[in-house]
Amino acid sequence: MKATFLYGANDVRVDQIEDAKILKPTDVVIRTVIACVCGSDLWDYYSKAPDTVGVAKGHEVIGIIETAGAEVRNLKSGDLVVVPFVASCGFCDYCKANQQTSCRNIEFFGHGGGGACQAEMVRIPWADGTLVKLPVDSNSELLPSLLTLSDVLGTGYHAAKSAQVQAGDTVVVVGDGAVGLSAVIAAKKMNAEKIILMSRHESRSKLGREFGATEIVSQRGEDGIEAIKELTNGDGAGRVLECVGTQDAIDLSIAVTRDYGTIGRVGAAQYETVPLNFGTIMRNIGIYGGVAPVRAYIDELMPDILEGRINPGKVFDLSVKIDEIADGYKAMADRTAIKALVTF
Ligand SMILES: [Zn+2]
Numbered sequence: 001m002k003a004t005f006l007y008g009a010n011d012v013r014v015d016q017i018e019d020a021k022i023l024k025p026t027d028v029v030i031r032t033v034i035a036c037v038c039g040s041d042l043w044d045y046y047s048k049a050p051d052t053v054g055v056a057k058g059h060e061v062i063g064i065i066e067t068a069g070a071e072v073r074n075l076k077s078g079d080l081v082v083v084p085f086v087a088s089c090g091f092c093d094y095c096k097a098n099q100q101t102s103c104r105n106i107e108f109f110g111h112g113g114g115g116a117c118q119a120e121m122v123r124i125p126w127a128d129g130t131l132v133k134l135p136v137d138s139n140s141e142l143l144p145s146l147l148t149l150s151d152v153l154g155t156g157y158h159a160a161k162s163a164q165v166q167a168g169d170t171v172v173v174v175g176d177g178a179v180g181l182s183a184v185i186a187a188k189k190m191n192a193e194k195i196i197l198m199s200r201h202e203s204r205s206k207l208g209r210e211f212g213a214t215e216i217v218s219q220r221g222e223d224g225i226e227a228i229k230e231l232t233n234g235d236g237a238g239r240v241l242e243c244v245g246t247q248d249a250i251d252l253s254i255a256v257t258r259d260y261g262t263i264g265r266v267g268a269a270q271y272e273t274v275p276l277n278f279g280t281i282m283r284n285i286g287i288y289g290g291v292a293p294v295r296a297y298i299d300e301l302m303p304d305i306l307e308g309r310i311n312p313g314k315v316f317d318l319s320v321k322i323d324e325i326a327d328g329y330k331a332m333a334d335r336t337a338i339k340a341l342v343t344f
């Protein structure tokens with residue numbers, strides 16, 4: 001089968017490797033229908049030291065079950081399934097509490113050798129706990145939107161949940177990537193009144209408006225803070241969704257949060273410190289969030305897609321064949337594409 005590996009900075013290759021296979025009776029193997037490239041796939045894309053062994057890539061995929069292990073109870077071959085970005089057992093205390101990213105038996109794709117999810121076939125551990133069957137067929141035009149349930153839609157939703165967005169709130173979304181744009185969808189779903197998206201890119205701010213942003217702030221740094229203050233009676237917003245993960249993004253998020261407000265942070269933190277000094281404590285700002293338990297949110301979000309209320313698949317503004325996946329990485333790295341869909 002074909003599978004994607006990163007060998008070094010800017011060096012993405014599709015290799016022919018042995019087909020994925022069942023290793024444990026709780027596994028299934030799926031044949032991929034569509035997959036995609038994640039912003040987080042780019043973390044090591046810029047800087048990875050060259051290596052003769054590649055890192056298996058991908059964690060967002062929809063596929064058809066080809067073979068199911070002997071202990072898989074709720075799924076069978078032929079089922080079309082969406083795959084959350086981590087595999088979780090479904091029976092431990094964390095899974096039962098819908099906190100699957102802390103599953104006591106968690107497994108990550110591509111960590112056990114072989115390929116990960118940007119591949120023609122994928123081994124899914126803990127199939128019953130991890131997978132959600134899709135009630136559409138594999139030609140459905142809803143498939144790209146359903147693929148966002150693997151990660152970005154649930155991650156954006158987690159930002160809004162973590163910040164405790166409520167009806168009538170003013171929300172600032174920091175970040176106009178696929179997660180930030182999904183956070184706009186989430187804030188709208190929660191009936192936020194004013195949704196301010198920070199975006200400097202025309203195509204992204206246009207899509208943000210389509211998803212529900214009521215205001216766009218294109219300035220950065222001090223100018224951006226000033227612009228948001230102007231839109232919020234000088235106070236900042238009650239809810240701020242940090243969907244980037246850089247020091248600048250968290251500093252900005254704190255600066256534009258109203259006193260007694262909350263921040264939901266889901267950007268994969270590339271910073272070590274958060275300024276929780278005396279000045280911040282006097283403002284009673286709550287910082288919540290972390291890696292999203294997307295498995296927990298699929299049941300809540302899927303009906304919105306199936307019934308046409310949201311169309312998060314619009315974040316895919318580029319489609320590439322698996323053989324050309326390196327072009328998808330490059331376009332996202334160059335910011336000429338928001339998110340690349342991968343077809344097979
Ligand atoms: Zn992802």
Ligand SMILES: [Zn+2]
Pocket residue numbers: 088089090091092093094095096100102103104105106
């Ligand atoms: Zn578990």
